[in-house]
Amino acid sequence: xxxxxxxxxxxxDPAAARAALEALRAEIAKAVVGQDxxxxxxxxxxxxxxxxxxxxxxxxxxxxxxxxxxAALELDTKRVQFTPDxxxxxxxxxxVYDARTAEFSFQPGPVFTNxxxxxxxxxxxxxxxxxxxxxxxxxxxxxxxxxxxxxxPFLVAATQNPVEYEGTYPLPEAQLDRFLLKLTIPLxxxxxxIDVLTRHAEGFDPRDLRAAGVRPVATAADLEAARRAVAATxxxxxxxxxxxxxxxATRESPSLTLGVSPRGATALLGTARAWxxxxxxxxxxxxxxxxxxxxxxxxxIQLRPEAEMEGVTADSVxxxxxxxxxxxx
Numbered sequence: 001x002x003x004x005x006x007x008x009x010x011x012x013d014p015a016a017a018r019a020a021l022e023a024l025r026a027e028i029a030k031a032v033v034g035q036d037x038x039x040x041x042x043x044x045x046x047x048x049x050x051x052x053x054x055x056x057x058x059x060x061x062x063x064x065x066x067x068x069x070x071a072a073l074e075l076d077t078k079r080v081q082f083t084p085d086x087x088x089x090x091x092x093x094x095x096v097y098d099a100r101t102a103e104f105s106f107q108p109g110p111v112f113t114n115x116x117x118x119x120x121x122x123x124x125x126x127x128x129x130x131x132x133x134x135x136x137x138x139x140x141x142x143x144x145x146x147x148x149x150x151x152x153p154f155l156v157a158a159t160q161n162p163v164e165y166e167g168t169y170p171l172p173e174a175q176l177d178r179f180l181l182k183l184t185i186p187l188x189x190x191x192x193x194i195d196v197l198t199r200h201a202e203g204f205d206p207r208d209l210r211a212a213g214v215r216p217v218a219t220a221a222d223l224e225a226a227r228r229a230v231a232a233t234x235x236x237x238x239x240x241x242x243x244x245x246x247x248x249a250t251r252e253s254p255s256l257t258l259g260v261s262p263r264g265a266t267a268l269l270g271t272a273r274a275w276x277x278x279x280x281x282x283x284x285x286x287x288x289x290x291x292x293x294x295x296x297x298x299x300x301i302q303l304r305p306e307a308e309m310e311g312v313t314a315d316s317v318x319x320x321x322x323x324x325x326x327x328x329x
Contacts, residue, residue: 021226
């Protein structure tokens with residue numbers, strides 16, 4: 001990053017790091033209109049070293065959102081279009097024979113980046129989907145028995161289309177559970193859509209973010225300072241018990257065949273801590289847990305078929321659980 005950049009924050013200072021991350025919203029808004037909740041969710045995932053599943057119909061700027069985030073954080077990003085014929089080695093990399101040395105050398109795949117956009121991840125077969133599991137969980141790729149570390153930070157942002165299921169391979173529950181958050185990208189409001197069209201009429205090119213004015217406002221060092229501050233955020237025993245009670249209540253819901261796992265409870269505690277820190281506190285309150293419950297838990301539960309037929313949704317079940325579980329004082 002250019003050290004003269006006005007918005008750049010000094011490294012290592014948690015307060016400055018928070019200001020830099022808060023500036024992301026304004027910077028990304030130069031390219032993406034009206035997606036503040038998704039931007040916040042992506043920042044929370046980076047703070048928690050987690051991954052994000054983005055769900056939305058085509059044309060709501062999912063790809064542009066990731067590219068803008070990478071530009072505002074000065075991080076490397078790559079995009080993989082998942083298709084039925086995509087092989088695991090197309091994602092992770094493979095050994096390539098070098099005729100000059102008569103040896104095999106490793107050719108890194110697109111997963112070796114900071115922000116990987118896995119576009120339409122449910123269009124590729126389970127074998128290729130599973131090639132991301134080690135990368136997401138262990139932050140490494142093993143080829144021919146040799147583990148190779150991925151860059152830090154590393155985030156997988158996978159997209160899927162919620163309305164077009166022909167020719168898709170739904171993600172299994174075990175893989176869904178590896179995603180920290182599931183963010184829904186809604187259609188824009190009428191005014192936001194007018195703003196989008198006005199920008200395009202004025203010459204906005206989504207392929208040229210620099211021309212749109214998107215500049216780096218935070219660095220990887222800012223992100224690391226923020227992560228340390230989040231890890232130091234206080235969680236009282238009452239808040240811990242509250243998170244556990246919420247997750248256990250989903251396991252007892254008559255509308256579900258699968259409730260939230262202990263990994264999901266850990267994820268909710270982590271995202272609540274990140275949200276508390278982003279909002280300026282060094283301790284977690286129940287409202288932080290409630291604020292992140294839907295995106296953290298909605299993909300970790302499974303509805304009974306009869307409940308789905310009655311119009312019950314994952315969000316409505318979680319909302320009902322939140323309304324019934326006693327809130328600590």
